[in-house]
Amino acid sequence: MTITIDQAAPVGTTSTRLTRPAPGPTLLSAREVTKSYAVGRRRAEILHGVSLGVAAGEMCAVMGPSGSGKSTLLYCLAGLEQPTTGSIDLLGRNLATVSRGELARLRRSEVGFVFQSYNLVPTLSVGENVALPWRLRRLLPPRDAIREAMATLGIESLARSLPISLSGGEQQRVALARVLAQSPRVVFADEPTGALDTTTGHVVLDQLAAIAADPQRAVLIVTHDPNVAARCDRVMFMRDGRLERQLSTPSAADVALVMAELSDGSTSSRS
Numbered sequence: 486m487t488i489t490i491d492q493a494a495p496v497g498t499t500s501t502r503l504t505r506p507a508p509g510p511t512l513l514s515a516r517e518v519t520k521s522y523a524v525g526r527r528r529a530e531i532l533h534g535v536s537l538g539v540a541a542g543e544m545c546a547v548m549g550p551s552g553s554g555k556s557t558l559l560y561c562l563a564g565l566e567q568p569t570t571g572s573i574d575l576l577g578r579n580l581a582t583v584s585r586g587e588l589a590r591l592r593r594s595e596v597g598f599v600f601q602s603y604n605l606v607p608t609l610s611v612g613e614n615v616a617l618p619w620r621l622r623r624l625l626p627p628r629d630a631i632r633e634a635m636a637t638l639g640i641e642s643l644a645r646s647l648p649i650s651l652s653g654g655e656q657q658r659v660a661l662a663r664v665l666a667q668s669p670r671v672v673f674a675d676e677p678t679g680a681l682d683t684t685t686g687h688v689v690l691d692q693l694a695a696i697a698a699d700p701q702r703a704v705l706i707v708t709h710d711p712n713v714a715a716r717c718d719r720v721m722f723m724r725d726g727r728l729e730r731q732l733s734t735p736s737a738a739d740v741a742l743v744m745a746e747l748s749d750g751s752t753s754s755r756s
């Protein structure tokens with residue numbers, strides 16, 4: 486099997502094997518990000534100096550063994566967690582210095598989240614949840630875009646339902662419909678197909694790929710699924726809180742091979 490591992494290229498530089506036109510400007514970057522939590526009297530070091538960049542027009546995946554810090558990294562990059570040290574730039578704003586109000590505005594208008602556990606308001610109907618970003622900004626929701634997004638994801642008939650009455654996969658589709666209708670510049674997705682059947686999973690990935698095909702936008706996905714990673718332009722691999730490798734436009738088999746190596750500890754390249 487031929488496997489292309491861009492070990493020479495530091496993680497965060499532009500990939501050399503892109504299927505799409507060369508990516509645009511960097512929309513998201515992290516420099517030497519660390520994250521630790523207090524656990525009893527000691528601190529658990531979760532991220533160790535992570536640096537990366539995601540350019541406009543890219544769909545990137547973050548993979549790694551369970552507990553390697555993928556979700557923690559995603560939450561830091563999205564401005565939902567503060568790194569302990571290091572800096573993150575999202576859409577030209579340094580997240581360490583941006584005001585709370587500006588960060589909230591950024592999240593509502595320019596950033597989309599597809600997180601399983603994230604932000605469906607239980608007391609609002611599905612339709613109201615999809616329209617929430619506009620309501621929060623006191624704007625009129627774009628009815629056509631919302632209807633189209635819900636139709637694309639097959640959840641039109643659920644418009645009046647409450648989230649509690651939906652399956653995990655349906656809730657995930659509601660979160661994605663909100664993102665599609667919003668058309669944000671950067672989308673963060675944590676296991677976006679995790680709770681979905683194969684067909685709906687393909688629909689979701691197609692939609693995320695369509696967002697990233699826009700040269701003004703980018704998508705960053707955390708996934709365990711090599712088939713999801715294989716849909717991405719670039720896959721970054723974490724182990725023990727470090728980004729260790731990346732693959733450009735890999736096959737699912739390439740991804741699975743690297744994951745197997747990372748999981749059994751057979752790679753040794755640590756910075």
Ligand SMILES: Nc1ncnc2c1ncn2[C@@H]1O[C@H](COP(=O)(O)OP(=O)(O)OP(=O)(O)O)[C@@H](O)[C@H]1O
Pocket residue numbers: 522523524529531549550551552553554555556557558
């Ligand atoms: N708030 C917290 N306090 C203490 N430890 C935490 C906290 N959040 C995460 N951790 C720890 O950080 C480590 C990395 O967690 P994280 O969820 O980022 O990993 P992951 O790679 O996304 O894992 P998985 O693939 O299983 O979802 C884990 O050991 C986890 O227990």
